[in-house]
Amino acid sequence: MQAGNLKDKTVLVIGGSAGIGLEVAKIALELGAAVHIGARGKTGADKLSGATYHVCDAKSDASLQALFETIGKVDHVAITVHESAARLGIDTTADKMNLAAVMEYCDGKFLSQYRVIQAALPHLAADGSITLTSGVASRATMANHSTISAVNAAIEACARQLAKEQAPRRINVVAPGVTATTTYDAMKPELKEQFVQKIAALVPLKRIAAPEEIALAYVFAMQSGYVSGTVLDASGGQLVA
């Protein structure tokens, strides 16, 4: 395999209609892949000519099975789905935490990724890869992140087991730091600005990430045939702050 070349590979990005996933899809297209995007709505994917768009819901096994049957064999899968923690109101302290909302977050982030893995495996190439998404809070200590941290840590733990179980297919995780995507639109503008300033102050690089910077980590995980069972941190150095 020629490193750096996704030419003629089939890449599926579930969650590729916006944010980090949309940037993964753009880079994979530039590298010559046949790119498929799965999401519930279209948003930015409409502007990405060359990719094939599929309406799908990672909370539905039937929807995912139909998607993979339509696409057929796939070489690399990136999964960037989640439910916004801000929308669910679980970016709070334990005394105020609503456990029903925590379960919805877990369903939208961890279980949805697990469903995609289950649906993908019968269609995944023998030398293929799946790249999951966690977040810097899996290991960084952050205010109001007790349940967000736990869900992200579960994804990383799961990927380590799957990398051994599913070899030679490769399973990795990208752990983004705070990234400028639409996910924070659910926050009140003044709270969002305060949050962004607070994170920028504590991260060694003194800014939050652009989604295209994070997207490169997924493409690296697809391209390097010897990377498996690992967490690629793209947090501006937050873990060493």
Ligand SMILES: NC(=O)c1ccc[n+]([C@@H]2O[C@H](COP(=O)([O-])OP(=O)(O)OC[C@H]3O[C@@H](n4cnc5c(N)ncnc54)[C@H](OP(=O)(O)O)[C@@H]3O)[C@@H](O)[C@H]2O)c1
């Ligand atoms: N942005 C950050 O600061 C940050 C930090 C740490 C970790 N992360 C993680 O990075 C990943 C991407 O985040 P982002 O900020 O790029 O998110 P985003 O801008 O909100 O985009 C999420 C994408 O996932 C799709 N999606 C959500 N639920 C879905 C479902 N059930 N089925 C199919 N598609 C679904 C959305 O489209 P539809 O809603 O139309 O389906 C959209 O395309 C997430 O796992 C997030 O937790 C982000």
